[in-house]
Amino acid sequence: MNIPKKLLYTSEHEWIRVDGEKGHCGITDYAQHHLGDIVFVELPEVGEEVAVAESIGVIESVKAVATLFSPAGGKIIEVNEELEEAPELLNEDPYGNWIAIIELTDHSDLEKLMSAEAYAAFCENLE
Amino acid sequence: MSKLIFEKHVPDSNPFTLPPLAIPAVKPDSIPQQFLREQKIALPEVSEVEAVRHFTELSTRAYGVDSGFYPLGSCTMKYNPKINEWAARLPGLAGLHPYQAEDTIQGALQIYYEMQEMLAEITGMDGFSLQPAAGAHGEMVGVMTIKAYHHNRQDYQRTKMMVPDSAHGTNPATANMVGFDVIEVKSNHRGLVDLDDLRAKMNDQVAGLMLTNPNTLGLFEEEIQEIAAIVHEGGGLLYYDGANLNGIIGIARPGDMGFDVLHVNLHKTFGTPHGAGGPGSGPVGVKSKLLDFLPKPVVIKKDDAYGFDYDMPLSIGKVKNFYGNFGVMVKAYVYIKALGAEGIKEICEHAVLNANYLRHQLRDDYNIPLDRLCKHEFVANSKKQADQNGISTMDIAKRLIDYGYHPPTVYFPLIVSEAIMIEPTETESKERLDDFVQAMRSIAREAAEEPELVINAPHNAAIRRVDEVTAARKPVVKWEAP
Amino acid sequence: MKYNPNPPSVVKEMLHTIGLNSLDELFSDIKAEVKVPKGLNLPEGMGEMELRRRMKDLANRNVNTEDHPCFLGAGAYDHYIPAALEQLLLRSEFYTAYTPYQPEMSQGILQSIFEYQTMICKLTGMDVSNASMYDGGSALAEACNLACTSSKGRKKVIVSDTVHPEYLDILKAYSLSGSMEVVLVPGQEGSADIDAMIQTVDDQTACAVIQQPNFYGILEDAEALEKAVHENKGMFIMAVEPVSLALLKSPAEWGADIAVGEGQPLGNSLSLGGPYLGFFAARKALMRKIPGRIVGQTSDLDGKRAYVLTLQAREQHIRREKAGSNICSNEALCALAASMYLTFVGEKGLKDIASRCHRLALYAQQQLERAGMELKYKQPYFKEFAIKVDDPAAANRKLLENGIIGGYELNDALMLAFTEKRTKEEIDQLTTVLGGK
Structure with missing residues (x-):
């Protein structure tokens, strides 16, 4: 299972890549694998203010559905509209295809997230 | 490849005609222009014989209980007796308008009334509403009566509903639809409700527990009286999902186990056909303390006449037009009458x-x-x-x-x-x-x-x-x- | 009667196989205190001939619409049902099947639902239809619920009281969930008070609802309301009558976001109010949110066209407590009847039927007015109107004495409905009885 080093992870299997005030976020390889073929992604609205762990979207596969929780608080400044037409991109490359970009308001949210090593151990425990 | 009916369209091939009519034609402005349709409909035009063959062919690519064994768990795909179909199609039952005067539908109301009574006897409850159109619809009514009961006692803090982890998906979905937050109760190693977990989760914010018994593993909840005691002592009510009633019918009754409200599926336990996904019927039975909250109307008997009782000020209202799926009730009525105790x-x-x-x-x-x-x-x-x-x-x-x-x-x-x-x-x-x-x-x-x-x-x-x-x-x- | 096929000797053999001696032992896991002690208090079972007699006797104690002209409407209508339809519905591969979960052995049923969905889209002009719901009233409640739950916190449902009163009762019960707050706006002269409804529309409005034709049979001019609710980013929901759609502007033409209605007039018998079907159609943007089952077209491994239940992630068996609705069984056989009906009458037939209903209603109005009677509301209607009478119950009794099932009783009027089954002679007789001083 692919868990890139430089990202931060949530226990709900989201990742975030922090770049100054911006955080790109998406779902992990573990999440896409367990969901199976993803058929639909409901994206948040640009401009929406979100709190940490608040629902910002829904990911549907044929036989399952998962809520996307925001890894950090802030404002949604961009969404990956490509996913509306091609949700399978999340299966093909879950880290290359971000879902939303958040303008972070409080970097302290990030302190509670897991490193790649911690997330790898977390997933191991779930199996 | 099987063609769709739309792909069998032949212009002007449909023979349907109305009888002649000797009255003046319609004035052109009898319906003002702004109400008239401009958009095309484009229904298929097909001759009668081709239409009949179309639907007959569709039926050959379907599989019913009459086709063979149908061991679909939790769906109770039993044989659907043919006399039931005959009865429901009698003009004196199928040809009744729901707003006819009560004295013109006494036979139908008697069926309705006797169904209420017989279901109450079979399940050990005090009264029934036959209004819900399906099992999930009945669940919704049942959970609504629980909410109405607590609210009527000025108890507004019970905002949660407990559901076992083995429950049908309709249980949590229903609880959510009636505005409850769902708490999941664990199963133990024997596949039954974990009593310790239930005790730990029951409190004064819990409105009740929704339970299927036998449960979805086909196992009887042996400690059902203890389960009922835990829920009742905590001020909650116990809901019985009747999907699996076929596993205890005639042997044990939910009412005697401590359940306060339940639904039954006429299309599972009582031999009415599933119709490839409906119509079903999901009557709801309650103990006396919940009678006032049932959907209106119920059918009552006064002297020798049957009638609708709308005088139910605490009723949750209605969940369906008219009185429920009467045609399905007729079939279940014949079924119960055929079998007897x-x-x-x-x-x-x-x-x-x-x-x-x-x-x-x-x-x-x-x-x-x-x-x-x-x-x-x-x-x-x-x-x-x-x-x-x-x-x-x-x-x-x-x-x-x-x-x-x-x-x-x-x-x-x-x-x-x-x-x-x-x-x-x-x-x-x-x-x-x-x-x-x-x-x-x-x-x-x-x-x-x-x-x-x-x-x-x-x-x-x-x-x-x-x-x-x-x-x-x-x-x-x-x-x-x- | 009994329908379990194994005789006692076979039962004994089966018990022996599983190591038991009696049927009672199958219930050793149920404590004695919760067992039925002496058997249920129900009468003995009956044989088939006895049952036939009993059911015929019960049926004969009702006045039926087969033998008596019926002018009752108010949400359920006595339309003609083609003979072929009644026979085809008895194909037991249809009626004894379960929901088509296994596409490989349910293609016929899945295709029939796909055809139904297409026909409902054609009638309403909408983009997507589900596989049917319980009835018109509960479909409307589900539509309003969807408008609320998909609007991020908006709860206000603005409804005219010219909508069917039973639909309003259903809406009230469904709003027990707390997700909807119904604002009922009184109508005027039998029509919705559009201005008053518009004044109620605000940024908390999830939807506004109009029934077309309304409960009193009257046509509602909904254009301004549609604009107002859309300007406030709410939804416009219409409850429509399917036969009328052959003539009347479709919900799509009115700009509706969701169209629902009672499908009974399409080939389903009156049956004292059920089973009927509710149809539910919406704009494409709502496709992944609408309640109920949906069949989609796809292909099998060999690339052959095939149908399957789809978009199931919306539904209770997957989404559980997060599902928008708890519905699973719908009214599939009634929906099949509806698509058969539309096939057997065809487009021209449906238009002829709609025109005939309207024409008979106009004729009846004319005759009743000639007999000195008066419409309660002087508004355009389709197939149903209210005519003033002093004592509606007495008028109905008098009609019944003459073998006629009369109208729906309002305080000071009778609502009369006219389907294509009614004849000039029946209307003349109705006029004679009602108009006779």
Whole structure:
């Protein structure tokens, strides 16, 4: 299972890549694998203010559905509209295809997230 | 490839005509222009014989209980007696307008009233509403009455509903739809409600517990009285999901177990057909303390006449136009009348016997996680076949189609991985069950020796496995003219 | 009667196989205190001939619409049902099947639902239809619920009281969930008070609802309301009558986001109010949110066209407590009847039927007015109107004495409905009885 080093992870299997005030976020390889073929992604609205762990979207596969929780608080400044037409991109490359970009308001949210090593151990425990 | 009815369109081929009419033509402005339609409809035009052949052909690519064995767990696919169909189509029952005066529908109201009474006797409840149109609809009414009951006592803090982890998906969905937050109660190692977990979660914010008994593993909740006591002592009410009533009917009654409100599925337990997905009927029964909250109207008997009682100021209102699926009630009424008390007990005994017989005959070839006395159904899984050759439950289900059977319910309940839920019902003969056992054993053998045969099944069906992913990614949900 | 096929000797053999001696032992896991002690208190079972007699006797104690002209409407209509339809519905592959979960052995049923969905889209002009719901009233409640739950916190449902009173009762019950707050706006002269409804529309409005024709049979001019609710980013929901759609502007033409209605007039018998079907159609943007089952077209492994239940992630068996609705069984056989009906009458037939209903209603109005009677509301209508009478119950009794099933009783009027089954002679007789001083 692919868990890139430089990202931060949530226990709900989201990742975030922090770049100054911006955080790109998406779902992990573990999440896409367990969901199976993803058929639909409901994206948040640009401009929406979100709190940490608040629902910002829904990911549907044929036989399952998962809520996307925001890894950090802030404002949604961009969404990956490509996913509306091609949700399978999340299966093909879950880290290359971000879902939303958040303008972070409080970097302290990030302190509670897991490193790649911690997330790898977390997933191991779930199996 | 089977053509859609729209692809059989031949202009001017439809022969439908109205009788002549000797009255003046309509004034052109009798409906003002702004109300008139401009958009095309484009319904297909097909001759009568081609239309009849079209629908007949569709029926040949369908499979009903009359076609063969249908061991769909939790769905109680029993034989649907033909006299019931005949009765429901009598002009004196099918040709009644719901707003006719009560004195012109006394026979129908008697059926309605007697159904209320008979269902109350069968389930041990004090009163019934026959209004809900399906099981999930009945669940909704039941949970609404629970909410109305607490609210009427000025108890507004009970905002949560408990549901076991083995429950039908409708239970949590219903609780949510009525505005409750769902708390999941764990099952223990025996597949029954974990009493410690229940005790820990019951408090003054919990409105009640929704329970199926026998549960979705086909197991009877042996500690049901203790469960009821925990919920009642905590101020909650106990809801009975009647989906599995066939496993206890005539032997034990939910009302005697401590349940306060329940629904029954006439289309499962009471022999009415499922109609390829409805119409069903989901009457709701309650103990006396909930009677006032039932949907209105109920049918009452005054002197020798039957009538509707709308004088129910605490009623939750209505969940369906008119009085429910009367046509379905007629069929269930004939069914209960045909069987009588003894016959009803016997359906349960034979349903449970058939389930235990199948469980016994399949245990050598399939893993049965909780292999002990079951009620009307039991849950196996594909563990042996998966360990051997990576065969999944879906593969086994699809291979059964090649053998001419409708597959059991699969991947439910969620607490058993790769579940195969088998409910034979009482209307299967030993010969049928034995044939099914032979088919299941053959599939187990194929899974071991010729796994490709199973993995690529079905081979003999109208189509092979379908691409569900594309269906959901790029939905095509209606026909468009090319 | 009994329908369990195994005789006692076979039962004994089966018990022996599983190592038991009696049927009672199958219930050893149920404590004695919760067992039925002496058997249920129900009468003995009956044989088939006895049952036939009893059911005929019960049926004969009702006044039926087969033998008596019926002028009752108010949400359920006595339309003609083609003979071929009644026979085809008895194909037991249809009626004894379960929901088509296994596409490989249910293609016929899945295709029939796909055809139904297409026909409902054609009638309403909408983009997507589900496989049917319980009835018109509960479909409307589900539509309003969807408008609320998909609007991020908006709860206000603005409804005219000219909508069917039973639909309003249903809406009230469904709003017990707390997700909807119904604002009922009184109508005027039998029509919705559009201005008053518009004044109620605000940024908390999830939807506004109009029934077309309304409960009193009157046509509602909904254009301004549609604009107002859309300007406030709410939804416009219409409850429509399917036969009328052959003539009347479709919900799509009115700009509706969701169209629902009672499908009974399409080939389903009156049956004292059920089973009927509710149809539910919406704009494409709502496709992944609408309640109920949906069939989609796809292909099998060989590339052959096939149908399957799709978009199931919306539904209770997957989404559980997060599902938008708890519905699973719908009214599939009634929906099949509806698509058969539309096939057997065809487009021209449906238009002829709609025109005939309207023409008969106009004729009846004319005759009743000639007999000195008066419409309660002087507004355009389709197939149903209210005519003033002093004592509606007495008028109905008098009609019944003359073998006629009369109208729906309002305080000071009778609502009369006219389907294509009514004849000039029946209307003349109705006029004679009602108009006779």
